[in-house]
Amino acid sequence: xxxxxxxxxxxxxxxxxTKVEPMRGFWLATRLDISESLRARWFVLYSLVFGGIIVILxxxxxxxxxxxxxxxxTRLLVTYIQISMAVLPIFILITTVRxxxxxxEAGVYEYMLSQxxxxxxxxxxxxxxxxxxVFVPVFxxxxxxxxxxxxxxxxxPVYHFLWYSVxxxxxxxxxxxxxxxxxxxxxxxxxxxxxxxxxxxxxxxFLDLILLGLIIRAQSPPGLVISLALANPLQVFRTxxxxxxxxxxxxxxxxxxxxxxxxGHFGYxxxxxxxxxxxxxxxxxxxxxVFRRGDLP
Amino acid sequence: MITIDKVxxxxxxxxxxDSLSLELGKGDRVALIGSNGAGKTTLIRCIxxxxxHSGTVSVNGLQSRGNREKILGxxxxxxxxAPPLKMxxxxxxxxxxxxxxxxxDSIIDICQRLEVEYDVLKKRPFSKLSGGQKQKILIxxxxxxxxxxxxxxxxxxxxxxxxxxxLFEMLAERGDLPVLISSHRLEEVAGLVNRIIExxxxxxxxxxxxEDGGDMSVRIDCRITLARxxxxxxxxxxxxxxxxxxxxxxxxxxxxxxxxxxxFGVLARYSGLVDALExxxxxxxxxxxx
Numbered sequence: 233x234x235x236x237x238x239x240x241x242x243x244x245x246x247x248x249x250t251k252v253e254p255m256r257g258f259w260l261a262t263r264l265d266i267s268e269s270l271r272a273r274w275f276v277l278y279s280l281v282f283g284g285i286i287v288i289l290x291x292x293x294x295x296x297x298x299x300x301x302x303x304x305x306t307r308l309l310v311t312y313i314q315i316s317m318a319v320l321p322i323f324i325l326i327t328t329v330r331x332x333x334x335x336x337e338a339g340v341y342e343y344m345l346s347q348x349x350x351x352x353x354x355x356x357x358x359x360x361x362x363x364x365x366v367f368v369p370v371f372x373x374x375x376x377x378x379x380x381x382x383x384x385x386x387x388x389p390v391y392h393f394l395w396y397s398v399x400x401x402x403x404x405x406x407x408x409x410x411x412x413x414x415x416x417x418x419x420x421x422x423x424x425x426x427x428x429x430x431x432x433x434x435x436x437x438f439l440d441l442i443l444l445g446l447i448i449r450a451q452s453p454p455g456l457v458i459s460l461a462l463a464n465p466l467q468v469f470r471t472x473x474x475x476x477x478x479x480x481x482x483x484x485x486x487x488x489x490x491x492x493x494x495x496g497h498f499g500y501x502x503x504x505x506x507x508x509x510x511x512x513x514x515x516x517x518x519x520x521x522v523f524r525r526g527d528l529p
Numbered sequence: 530m531i532t533i534d535k536v537x538x539x540x541x542x543x544x545x546x547d548s549l550s551l552e553l554g555k556g557d558r559v560a561l562i563g564s565n566g567a568g569k570t571t572l573i574r575c576i577x578x579x580x581x582h583s584g585t586v587s588v589n590g591l592q593s594r595g596n597r598e599k600i601l602g603x604x605x606x607x608x609x610x611a612p613p614l615k616m617x618x619x620x621x622x623x624x625x626x627x628x629x630x631x632x633x634d635s636i637i638d639i640c641q642r643l644e645v646e647y648d649v650l651k652k653r654p655f656s657k658l659s660g661g662q663k664q665k666i667l668i669x670x671x672x673x674x675x676x677x678x679x680x681x682x683x684x685x686x687x688x689x690x691x692x693x694x695x696l697f698e699m700l701a702e703r704g705d706l707p708v709l710i711s712s713h714r715l716e717e718v719a720g721l722v723n724r725i726i727e728x729x730x731x732x733x734x735x736x737x738x739x740e741d742g743g744d745m746s747v748r749i750d751c752r753i754t755l756a757r758x759x760x761x762x763x764x765x766x767x768x769x770x771x772x773x774x775x776x777x778x779x780x781x782x783x784x785x786x787x788x789x790x791x792x793f794g795v796l797a798r799y800s801g802l803v804d805a806l807e808x809x810x811x812x813x814x815x816x817x818x819x
Contacts, residue, residue, distance in 0.1 A: 348602035
């Protein structure tokens with residue numbers, strides 16, 4: 233959808249007059265962040281990237297299906313999710329810290345926080361607004377793909393679609409929390425961006441393909457390896473999405489037994505859904521405490 | 530109204546406010562002056578509850594940081610540098626009206642009084658406006674809230690003389706509204722205030738009452754006769770809304786009483802050109818800004 237149309241729609245939304253006055257500031261900050269995001273260049277690029285991934289996947293999917301005809305959407309969604317896992321966190325981290333720390337540097341905070349709005353309404357309102365801004369394009373791209381597939385007569389993978397959606401939401405929430413914490417801790421956008429990139433790199437290194445492989449080669453205790461895998465939100469997301477495609481986790485090798493024995497299929501999916509969310513809430517909350525106790529501009 | 534008690538603010542090892550104590554009462558119109566780095570903006574930010582510091586700052590008995598929302602509801606603030614907001618003007622107005630729980634039309638009314646072409650500008654990004662337009666909109670937002678205290682950080686830097694005149698009138702209409710005006714130069718704000726506080730390296734080095742200039746809405750008739758015509762002078766004086774005769778040697782207009790020192794400063798640049806200056810009777814403004 234054209235971002236200008238979305239901006240106009242957001243503009244037409246007036247703050248809802250409710251009896252719960254403290255929520256007024258929250259909604260104002262949420263609306264402000266959504267409309268600021270819709271106008272930002274990063275949002276256009278972000279939407280184009282995820283829309284583009286879907287288009288490319290469809291193009292390649294159609295090429296593959298020449299032999300067997302259009303075979304369904306599950307594989308397309310799996311590929312989309314795996315690419316999202318690589319792109320979404322770094323996009324969220326960089327754009328969040330860039331705009332928040334940039335706003336602070338440019339003097340936006342000095343003025344906006346001279347208005348009678350509580351710090352919690354401002355912080356969490358912007359958090360909510362940013363969550364909507366980063367999740368909706370990813371979700372819409374996936375939803376449009378499913379819709380298009382259904383029109384073409386493919387089987388509707390409702391179960392996978394719903395799980396992927398909530399897992400993506402949880403992952404977005406987690407990285408948004410990290411982004412907000414970094415923004416609260418740093419005073420300049422350069423430092424904030426470097427810190428965000430560093431965090432992303434560390435988590436990426438702890439994916440099973442790289443660091444975990446090294447740990448296994450160094451004959452580290454399996455418990456440590458599995459714990460690291462369970463603590464890394466990227467790995468948790470990756471394993472959960474693999475599990476939806478491959479319920480026995482055959483691709484994961486022997487560690488799959490440990491995961492399935494200890495968690496079970498739905499237990500692990502629940503962990504993959506709740507853990508990143510709790511982590512995001514924890515980091516976001518910590519960021520709020522730092523923000524509230526420090527200098528605002 | 531505002532009690533500042535032994536406030537110290539440090540940035541790393543630099544002490545910007547050094548055990549500063551001050552008392553600002555109702556009816557005080559204070560010029561906060563000092564050179565760059567004297568601590569003016571830092572002090573304002575402490576009053577607005579934006580900085581953590583040692584010592585206490587309280588507004589109407591409430592600690593500024595702990596009661597931010599309540600205190601900021603009573604303070605109108607115009608910053609030195611307008612924030613580079615990409616949002617359209619209309620959206621900024623809605624946000625500010627929403628937080629202050631006022632009708633957005635009350636801000637628009639003041640914008641129009643300050644001669645901001647609101648209908649033309651409302652969809653433009655705030656950051657794309659001229660310095661003067663931004664300043665006028667921020668003043669309108671601050672004044673529309675009918676604040677109990679107004680804080681202006683370098684308020685007249687980007688305003689043309691006519692807009693300044695309207696600002697002075699609006700301040701005059703609010704009677705005893707306490708005002709805290711920060712400025713590098715005393716002559717910019719001298720006519721507006723009844724007390725001067727000078728800061729230097731985070732300490733108060735001067736705290737003095739000044740003769741009250743009287744009603745800020747006063748305008749003074751003025752007639753300038755030049756020895757010869759001059760394009761640069763014509764340009765400058767037109768900004769003060771002065772009109773001239775066919776020969777372009779006699780200029781007539783009105784100067785806000787609070788702005789007369791600034792006006793003299795402008796004329797001083799053309800002292801070799803000015804043959805005669807007559808400043809006539811004071812006139813009370815009718816409050817319509819015209």
